[in-house]
Amino acid sequence: MTPVFDVVLIGGGLVGSSLAIALNHSGLSVALVEAAAPRASDGPREDERNLALARASTTALQTLGVWSHLAASATPIERIHVSRTGEFGALRLDARQEGLDAFGAVVPARALGVALAQELEQCTRIRRYTPAELLDLRPGSDSTQISLRTPDGDTLIAARLLVGADGTASRVRALSGIGVDEIDYGQTLFVCSVYPQRPLTGLAYERFSDTGPVALLPLAERRAGLVLSVATPDAADVAALDDEAFLAYAQQRFGWRAGRLSRPGRRSAHAIRRVVAHSLVAPRCVLIGNAAQTIHPIGAQGFNLGLRDALTLAQSLIAQQRAGGDPGAAALLQAYAHARREDRDGTLAFSDGLVRLACSPAPLLKPLRSLGLLLLDGLPGLGSLVARRGMGFRGRPTAYALGVRP
Template sequence: MDNPARARIVKGMTQQSDVLIVGGGLNGPALGLALARAGLSVTVVDAHPPRARAEIDFDGRAYALAIASRNLLKSIGVWDFLPQRPQPIEQIKTTDGRPGEGPAPFFLHFDSAEIEEGPMGYMVEDRHLYAAFLQAMRECPNLTLVSGAEVVGQATDGTGVMVTLSDGRNLKGRVLAGCDGRRSGTARRAGIGRTGWSYGQTAIVCALAHEHPHHGIAYQHFLPSGPLAILPLTGNRSAIVWSEREAAARAAMALSDTDFLAVLRPRFGDFLGALSLVGRRFCYPLDLTLANSYVAPRVALVGDAAHGVHPIAGQGLNLGFRDVAALAEVLVGAHRRGEDIGALDVLERYQAWRRPDSTALALGMDVVNRLFSNDSMILRVARDLGMGAVNALPGLKRTFMRNAAGLSGRPARLLRGLPL
């Protein structure tokens, strides 16, 4: 029989909360835990059932978590609930080349020994991270998870916001956080438009078992049709994010496992020995999409609802966690000062904090993808020389590493492992 805390999370509903959060993926629960552990009452609405992702067999989906993201997960009580030890990323090797020809002679090599904080990141499987979030939410008394109901309406006034669920129930709060992805219904209902463009690429995501150990090394191969990321998982396994032109990606997805590996092999290389697929293959179109505003009266957007970026360097979820940490710090600070946490001037502090950083990173990834996803000889020479030059400058390499780790600039308290 379920314990009361579990029953409350799965079936319960809070009619009135300080904060309503739409989206039960990862950013929504992270924001909910950060706020609830700081004393605010929170309701997280997830359109999907709560257990499916936590109980499935390995399906290939995994995340590269930066050091700052690890700090946040520790601060909100999630890290210790991970059912399996994450795989540390000890080194990152970035190369340029053509399929079947091997990498160019100039490359970038980042080593965790070059920074004081230890491994540059950690690989965590989606099912394990989601299970840890569920456990942490069960044990958080100020947080209620409403599952299996979709938000179909929202309305704001001078004192709060109300959302209507697909089963006819209503929830009320002082502020609404949209953590519901690139096609955010929260943003659309708030009248927030988006700006962006397609890359004409599709990302193929899967996992491979391989003969030789990876030694905790992540690889980013830039190929003419798009980048290929090889990310270490526990054991002799690696997660793959292969960005390919749309037509070629559709053709690759239609192949048998054996034929798929035959197409991937010239791009992957043979340095890890024999390969086999583990779990399923996924694909999704790649584009850049930025919300025209991160806030509206009583509404704030977080993660992909605010910014969808190219998966180069695996920064999507890390960007979302930076949003979570900043918004939580703004709302908790306003609450402790007796301010209205849903007031537009309060929410604009969050936008001023996060929008410049996330927009700059999104556009930076756009430039990198365009610079490397081609076979121009002039650009090839220029970018290879550029990587070689950066690799020869330890100070510049260290700056890049700290940026990727989320430790540069003005990190929010949770990203530094500090309580709110």
């Protein structure tokens, strides 16, 4: 007999794992299908992709019980400095002026994956299929039939609600017939750690230029995470630079606010594109995280937005379960899509608009950008509004972001 679950999650990445953890005590029967499960014993590496977690995200991870596994790897973001090369004006934000200890924290992505894996191992109510590959879907009126390929052979399970958390190239999205809008930004992102001459001590920099944004994020042991975007036609030349030449290039792009940059770690490169699903939902199916939207990493909003997807959905499903309702009901899914609209649309518009406005070489924009930064920095209340949205509190926050389990 085919096992039928209330919820089947396809994708055990950062967002999918977060949703599974949130649903562990929900009373729903939940299956998690993972192509390759992260190993809780994996240790973070010195040089890897780093994530700037918004305050709403750090609070939510505390609420889920994940933060206790992660706190030792986290570096608080206490101040933020935003500027543009060759232009006057800067936006300076200080958490203390907002009555906070930090706006969020920087964590290695691998460390977050390990922390989620450690918490997930304690979720005994989650049925895990790993490694497993999604082969096909057959939607029905009461459930969706899901064909999986596992090491033991092909198997069939069913879901009253199917959740696609399987990334930018989502197979759930494709099999559900949901189209996408795609933009190639023509940029490649280089990521590594560096050693700044002046310790950042909780200060995060975002600096813009005609060739793209550059960020410097505070890390443990006086190191900093460098996030450097270059035009894709130049990416091969930048990748071929030796460490000394790469540092000189990064220094020219970022400037000297942190002093001389030295001791670069291993570099990785990532093409930047935006992929946005036409719909968040289909019959008995919902998309979250990068399967729903993959956005420009400017402002570090990607994972934070995906986590808010997952926890808004968890909150909706828990309320539906307590009311004895159907987790795949069309009304529930439409309500979820509506609940995500303000945050999703606002974040998509912000990330796309910011990269186009802040990195445009148009001469007429220069004085306008400088004036805008001066106003944001100088007028009471404007900086606080930017800070609140950057902390992940756009629209109605989830209970998790407020430190409460629903």
